[in-house]
Amino acid sequence: MINLSRDIQSLSTFKRNTNELINQMKETGDPMVLTVNGKAELVVQDAVAYQKLLDTLEKLETLIGIKKGLEDIATGNTQSLNLFIQEMQQKYGISG
Secondary structure, three states, rough: OOOOOOOOOEEEHHHHHHHHHHHHHHHHHHOOOEOOEEEEEEEEOOOOHHHHHHHHHHHHHHHHHHHHHHHHHHHOOOOOHHHHHHHHHHHOOOOO
């Protein structure tokens, strides 16, 4: 979670104190918002925190897919494996 008093810095401050601010991000795991002319322009984070974010997103997408599949089963929005294979053979010209 971003700490508003610590994790929002101007780009100029980031340039002047790069090593210190990178160490801060590594220690906290929190991203930093960089501003230009007082407006948020960039979000910077260390590679470990970014990978964790990507992993979390992948898990969430998987869970959403599973939920959708379970909803399809519950509503009968499915087809038999044989029908699926037949459609794929017709669509891609594959012989069985």
